[in-house]
Amino acid sequence: MTDTPVLEVRNLNVRFDTPKGEFHAVKDVNFTMGREKLAIVGESGSGKTQTGRAILGLTQGHITADKMAFHGTNLLDLAPAQWREIRGKRIAMVMQDPKYSLNPVMTIGDQLIEAGKRLLGTDGAHKRALEMLEAVKIRDPKRVFNAWPHELSGGMGQRAMIAMMLMAEPELLIADEPTSALDVTVRLQVLAILDDLVKTRDMGLVFISHDLNLVRTFADRVLIMYGGRVVEELPAKDLMNATHPYTRGLLACAPEVDRPTKRLATLTRDPAWAQSPGGTR
Amino acid sequence: MIEIENLTVVFGDSDNRVTAVDGVSLKVAAGESFGLVGESGSGKSTILRAVAGLADSTGSIVINGQKQGRKRDRNFYSQVQMVFQDPFGSLHPKHTIDRILTEPLVVHDVPDREAKVRAVLDQVQLGPSFRFRYPHQLSGGQRQRIAIARALILRPKIILLDEPTSALDVSIQAEVLNLLDDIRNELGVTYLMVSHDLGVVAHMCRRFAVMRQGKVVEVADSRHLGTGTLEHAYSRQLLVASKGYDRAVIDAFADL
Amino acid sequence: MISASLRSWLLSDTPDSRFQARAGRFYLGWLTFAKNPLAMLGLIILVLLVVMAVFASWISPHDPLFGNLEDRLLPPSGKFWLGTDENGRDIFSRIVFGARTTLYIIGLVAVTAAPIGLLIGTTAGYVGGWVETGLMRLTDAFLAFPKLILALAFAAALGAGLENAVLAIALTAWPPYARIARAETLTVRGSDYLAAARMTGAGGWRILFGHIMPMCIPSLIVRVSLDMAGIILIAAGLGFLGLGVAPPQPEWGSMVSEGRSQILEQWWVCTYPGIAICIVSLGFNLIGDGLRDVLDPRGK
Numbered sequence: 001m002t003d004t005p006v007l008e009v010r011n012l013n014v015r016f017d018t019p020k021g022e023f024h025a026v027k028d029v030n031f032t033m034g035r036e037k038l039a040i041v042g043e044s045g046s047g048k049t050q051t052g053r054a055i056l057g058l059t060q061g062h063i064t065a066d067k068m069a070f071h072g073t074n075l076l077d078l079a080p081a082q083w084r085e086i087r088g089k090r091i092a093m094v095m096q097d098p099k100y101s102l103n104p105v106m107t108i109g110d111q112l113i114e115a116g117k118r119l120l121g122t123d124g125a126h127k128r129a130l131e132m133l134e135a136v137k138i139r140d141p142k143r144v145f146n147a148w149p150h151e152l153s154g155g156m157g158q159r160a161m162i163a164m165m166l167m168a169e170p171e172l173l174i175a176d177e178p179t180s181a182l183d184v185t186v187r188l189q190v191l192a193i194l195d196d197l198v199k200t201r202d203m204g205l206v207f208i209s210h211d212l213n214l215v216r217t218f219a220d221r222v223l224i225m226y227g228g229r230v231v232e233e234l235p236a237k238d239l240m241n242a243t244h245p246y247t248r249g250l251l252a253c254a255p256e257v258d259r260p261t262k263r264l265a266t267l268t269r270d271p272a273w274a275q276s277p278g279g280t281r
Numbered sequence: 282m283i284e285i286e287n288l289t290v291v292f293g294d295s296d297n298r299v300t301a302v303d304g305v306s307l308k309v310a311a312g313e314s315f316g317l318v319g320e321s322g323s324g325k326s327t328i329l330r331a332v333a334g335l336a337d338s339t340g341s342i343v344i345n346g347q348k349q350g351r352k353r354d355r356n357f358y359s360q361v362q363m364v365f366q367d368p369f370g371s372l373h374p375k376h377t378i379d380r381i382l383t384e385p386l387v388v389h390d391v392p393d394r395e396a397k398v399r400a401v402l403d404q405v406q407l408g409p410s411f412r413f414r415y416p417h418q419l420s421g422g423q424r425q426r427i428a429i430a431r432a433l434i435l436r437p438k439i440i441l442l443d444e445p446t447s448a449l450d451v452s453i454q455a456e457v458l459n460l461l462d463d464i465r466n467e468l469g470v471t472y473l474m475v476s477h478d479l480g481v482v483a484h485m486c487r488r489f490a491v492m493r494q495g496k497v498v499e500v501a502d503s504r505h506l507g508t509g510t511l512e513h514a515y516s517r518q519l520l521v522a523s524k525g526y527d528r529a530v531i532d533a534f535a536d537l
Numbered sequence: 538m539i540s541a542s543l544r545s546w547l548l549s550d551t552p553d554s555r556f557q558a559r560a561g562r563f564y565l566g567w568l569t570f571a572k573n574p575l576a577m578l579g580l581i582i583l584v585l586l587v588v589m590a591v592f593a594s595w596i597s598p599h600d601p602l603f604g605n606l607e608d609r610l611l612p613p614s615g616k617f618w619l620g621t622d623e624n625g626r627d628i629f630s631r632i633v634f635g636a637r638t639t640l641y642i643i644g645l646v647a648v649t650a651a652p653i654g655l656l657i658g659t660t661a662g663y664v665g666g667w668v669e670t671g672l673m674r675l676t677d678a679f680l681a682f683p684k685l686i687l688a689l690a691f692a693a694a695l696g697a698g699l700e701n702a703v704l705a706i707a708l709t710a711w712p713p714y715a716r717i718a719r720a721e722t723l724t725v726r727g728s729d730y731l732a733a734a735r736m737t738g739a740g741g742w743r744i745l746f747g748h749i750m751p752m753c754i755p756s757l758i759v760r761v762s763l764d765m766a767g768i769i770l771i772a773a774g775l776g777f778l779g780l781g782v783a784p785p786q787p788e789w790g791s792m793v794s795e796g797r798s799q800i801l802e803q804w805w806v807c808t809y810p811g812i813a814i815c816i817v818s819l820g821f822n823l824i825g826d827g828l829r830d831v832l833d834p835r836g837k
Contacts, residue, residue, distance in 0.1 A: 043450035044421075154321070183320035183477070184522040185534050192531045210450065217525030253455035255484035257506040257523065264459055264484065267452035335732050358738035371729035375751040377558050384747075385737040410551045413558040418550050431733065 005032045006172055006204035007055065010067035014050045014059055014228075025050040025061055027228040027274075037198055039207045039219035039236065043250075047228040052174045052208045056087055070172065089119065092165035096177040098157030102149040108133075108160045109145035116167035125167065132163040136193050155186035162193060172204040173197075180210070191218055212239065212250055224250075227274025246273050282439060282471045283309040283332065288340035290327050301327040302338070303495035311438070314465065314472040316482035316489030316503070318519065324495040325475045326366075329441045332473065333363050345438060359389055362432035366444040368424035372416040378402075378427055379412045385435050397434060405430045405460060422453035426460065433464065442474040446481060458485060479506055479523040491516040566831040576827020582820025590636040597630035602785045610803045620805035622795060624785075628805065631787035632813050638788045639817065642703055642772045643765050649707040651761050654714025659749050661715070662722025663741070673719065679712040688771055692780040699788075702781040706771055710764065717760055721753040755832035763825035766818030773814055789814050 014026035026047040031038065042048040053059040055068065057075065068075045070091065078086070095101045103111055109129055116125035133141035136159040149157060158178060165173060175194065179187040195218070198205050209215050215222055216239040224232040224247045232244040242248055252265040290302040302324040309315040317325040331338040334353035342349045345360060365371035372381055382401060386394045399409055405426040416424055425445060432440050445461070446454035458481065465472060476482050482489050483506045491499045491513065499513040511517050521530055546557065547564040570576055589596060599617070604625030613620045619628040661672040679687070691705035725731060726749075734748045773790025775781040782788035789810040796807030 043452060185320070185518060188522050188526055188531050189534065191526050192528055195526075195528055212451070213525045217527060250451060254451045255455075255458065255478075255480040257479050257483045257520065260483060260507060263462065264455040266455050266459065330732075333732075333736060335735065353738075355738040358736055361736075363733070363736050365729040365733060367729060371733050373730040373734070373748055373751075376748075377555065379555060379558075384734070384739065388737050388739045388743070413552040413555055414550065415558065415562070428733075431737075435737075 004072060005069075006034055006071060007206075008032045008067060008069045009055070010065060012051065012054060012063070012065040012068060014047070014054050014061040014063055016061040025228055026054060029223075029225075029228075029230050031223055031230070031233065033204055033206070033221070035198065035202050035204050036220040037195070037205045037207055037218065039209060039215040039222045040225060041209055041212055041215050041222055042225035043210060045227075046225040048208050048210075048225050049176055051225070052093070052176050052206055055174060055206070056091055056093055057083060058093070088115070088165075088170075089168040090170055091172045091174065092168065092170040094158075094161055094165055094173065094175040094178045097181050098152075098154065098161045099149070101161055102157060102164075104149050106149075107145070108147050108149065108152070112145070112160075112164050112167055115164050119168055128167060129163070132166050133160070135166065135197075136160075136163045137189065138163070155182050155190065158182060158190055159193065162190070166197065169201065170203065172206070174206045174208070176208045177210070178207075179214075187214075212247075213254065213256075216240070229274055231273055244273075245270065282311040282313070282345060283307070283315075283473060284341075284343040285328070285332070286341040286343075288328065288331060288338055288342065290324070290331050290336055290338045300495050302331065304340070305492075305495070305497050307490060307497070307500075309471060309473055311471055312469050313488070314474060314486045316486035317473070317475045317492060318477065318479060318482050318489055319492035320477065320519075322494075323492040325492045326443050328492075329363065329443050329473065329475055333361060333441055355389065358385075358437075359435045360437050361439045361441065362435065362437040363441040363443065364425070364428050364432050364445045367448055368421050368428060369416075369448070371428050372424055374416055377413050377415055378419075381416075381427065381431055382412075382434055385431065389435060391435070401430045401434045404433065404464070420453075421449050422457060425449060425453075425457055429457070429460065429464070433468075436468070437470065439471045439473065442472055444475055444477065447477065454481070461485065479520060483507065491519065569831045570827050573827045573830060575823045576830075579820045579823025579825075579827060582816060583824060586636050586640060586817055586820070589633050590640045593633045593637060597627070597633040599627035599630045601626060601630040601634040601787050610799065610806070612803070613805055619809045620803070622792070622806050623799065623803075626785075628792070628809050631792060632789065632810055635787040635789045635792065635810065635813070638699065638782055638786065639769060639772070641699070642706065643768050643821075645703045646707050646710055646768050647761055647765070649703075650710035651714055651757060653707070654711035654716075655718045655750060655753060655757055657711070658715035658718025658720075659722045659745055659753055662719040662726060663745055663749055669719075672715070676712045676715045679709065680716075682709075684709045684767070685771055685774055688775060689778065689780065692775050697780050697783060699782045699786070702772060702775045705775070705780075706768055709771075710768060713764070714757055714760065717756055718753045721756055722749055725749060725752050759825055759829045759832055762821055762828055765821035765825070769814055769818050769821075 009029060009031050012026055012029040013024070016023040016025055029051055040048045040051055050059055050061065054063050055075070057063065065076060070086065112129035112132065113122060113125040116128055120128055130141050130145060133144055138144050138156065138159055144152065144156065144160060152160060179190050182190060194205060197203055207215070207219055216236050219236040222234060222236050222239055223230045224244065226246050232242055232247050234242060240251065242251065249265070249267040253267055255264055285305060285307045288302055288305045289300065292299045292301055305328060317328060319325045327336055330336040332342055334349070334357065337351065344357065349357065379398060382398045383394050386397060391397065398412065402409060402411060407423065407426055411419070411423070419427065442461070446457050449457060464470065472485070474482070474485055483503045486503055488500060488502055490497045491501070493515055499511065499516050501511055501516065505511055506520060509520060511520060518534060547561045549557065549561060552558040552561055604621060604627065606625045608617065608621050608625040609623050611617050611621045617627050617629070619632065621627055657672050657676065661669040687709045688705045691708050692702055695701035695705060731744065731748055734744050772781060773793065776788040776790030777794035781791060784791065792810035793807045796803070799806055
């Protein structure tokens with residue numbers, strides 16, 4: 001970790017107007033991250049995705065925060081033109097399903113060039129596109145460069161997506177369940193690419209996931225969210241020693257191959273978890 | 282209970298043939314829970330669909346001593362039922378829960394429908410207040426319980442489970458797996474369960490088959506998952522991968 | 538407008554009966570529809586049309602069929618609000634009675650053409666194979682002709698008269714519905730809930746009527762209500778060409794036709810029925826748009 005934090009978030013709230021009244025999706029979320037792999041874990045509806053989207057201002061809801069600083073720049077004060085300089089260039093995002101994120105009527109190569117054109121010029125972007133396809137461990141970058149999205153498997157598509165996000169050398173990558181749609185072995189290979197990128201390019205990674213086991217072995221630090229709140233924050237290696245009953249409950253109810261049980265533990269939810277801010281700063 | 286011999290399923294026409302299942306043979310005893318694991322495209326779900334009569338196949342499928350032909354009769358469906366992967370897609374969006382659960386009884390001309398619907402809702406721990414709701418008014422876990430209730434209501438001997446919990450959160454998964462466990466203990470049904478999650482298979486099934494590219498590479502006892510004593514290199518790789526992220530072993534992954 | 542307890546009963550997430558579930562669903566749709574002011578305008582137009590048709594004898598100040606020749610071609614006045622035609626009949630009264638004809642035509646076309654199209658389209662989509670090929674080629678054959686020309690041909694072959702006009706219009710109106718129904722069927726054909734329906738052992742008809750048709754009906758209703766305007770115009774066209782309603786029965790299209798020779802001197806004779814056609818067509822279009830918001834499953 002280095003001196004200035006890559007991202008500092010203070011009291012982030014996201015609210016939605018719904019026909020049934022206001023829905024408070026993210027409640028008073030705080031975190032600071034450097035060039036590391038920060039995981040945000042939770043079940044569906046926990047607010048993890050909305051937190052990730054709020055960083056890029058990509059939510060339909062109303063965002064309020066005391067501070068949301070990216071390398072000291074408060075993202076909340078940015079004009080649209082300034083946002084364009086950051087979104088997709090300095091902060092990039094990878095979504096869950098490459099099928100919906102890649103443009104179906106453009107070849108992979110054209111999409112990569114499009115992403116890097118303004119920064120590098122067409123020739124530079126062309127060269128860099130091939131480099132990036134290689135960087136994400138695609139064996140035949142030339143073929144994939146000329147391929148259409150529908151010709152790629154899920155794993156290949158997601159790698160191409162990551163390559164596209166890396167065209168502009170972002171300093172922060174937000175990955176929302178980037179590997180959930182992939183098979184286990186491919187999933188780990190894609191994670192290895194992200195891991196290497198964090199190490200070699202000094203990038204920060206926000207990794208949003210529902211998979212505690214994966215997060216425990218992959219991330220550096222973990223935020224556990226429940227009902228819009230961060231209920232616990234701890235280093236990934238200490239996850240097994242989590243103290244919050246929700247985290248402990250989640251860990252206990254997943255069946256594991258080397259820990260056979262006659263009956264799975266179930267989670268008894270305590271409404272108080274979503275009420276009071278828990279965990280540590 | 283289920284005997285599959287040399288089962289082959291081919292999709293597409295002559296120019297564009299995909300052999301989804303390639304000469305698979307399996308035997309599942311009555312009351313047993315058997316798992317099918319593998320990555321996407323390995324043919325594990327297609328086997329279930331072939332057994333259910335939803336996909337055309339060659340080879341032989343014998344259910345409860347009866348060889349099944351191309352068309353399944355009504356009696357078959359009172360013995361074999363299925364729970365689908367996606368709880369949002371397997372319930373008709375314009376039917377109430379009541380209609381969804383009553384329909385199998387109507388088709389099979391079973392009397393006492395009212396009481397049976399109430400009983401099965403109880404059995405999946407949902408209670409009568411759910412009876413007249415539409416699927417969109419239910420959470421994913423509740424929908425999957427309804428799907429299980431629909432599969433149960435004809436009192437089948439075999440339930441085919443196609444990734445029944447992969448669309449659910451872990452805490453909900455635990456509840457649904459416990460429910461499936463209770464049903465098995467209570468009614469002695471046979472499960473044929475497809476999953477990509479070795480943990481789920483180890484928990485639910487005594488034996489399982491590892492599938493790859495339409496073929497069974499190994500049939501193993503699920504205790505071997507805990508001890509790591511699997512025979513085939515591909516199965517071992519799946520097992521290692523299921524344990525989480527370890528940068529050191531990933532480069533050793535091969536397209537076995 | 539609606540009491541609080543009834544409202545909460547309707548919007549309950551835990552209905553106690555089939556009826557409450559259905560009513561709740563309907564009410565939610567109504568709320569969406571009512572939020573759209575243009576759709577409400579369309580609904581008001583339709584309601585006025587129905588009121589006009591039902592109470593035609595009370596509303597119209599004069600006899601629509603027989604006029605006084607001394608009063609022919611009078612401009613709009615206090616006595617004849619919209620003027621009179623060349624037979625001295627009150628145009629307002631004829632428009633009011635013409636609403637009956639219009640409603641009769643669109644109602645009959647809707648209840649014949651839509652079910653035919655629905656049945657053909659869903660059968661083709663669900664059964665597939667040569668059945669699909671056969672049914673869809675038949676549909677294409679009908680679609681190959683311009684609607685009005687085909688309706689004209691049928692009407693001419695069947696002879697003039699209101700029933701024949703309706704029949705001719707229905708025969709030309711079903712193919713687009715068959716297309717839509719087939720397209721909707723194809724999108725649901727591979728769904729898990731149909732597989733689940735087959736797993737209950739249900740037969741083809743039960744699946745077709747109970748599972749597939751409910752998924753096709755919403756887009757069909759939208760399309761039918763949008764087509765109503767076109768049907769009114771075709772009926773008017775047939776009337777205009779003398780193939781619709783037999784005179785002296787009032788029908789808006791034939792009224793326009795009768796007035797066309799005096800369009801410059803006695804403009805009111807054909808203008809007012811034309812405006813009536815215009816307003817009702819617009820009303821149905823607005824309703825169709827509103828229904829699309831309510832019924833289109835992709836909208837939610």
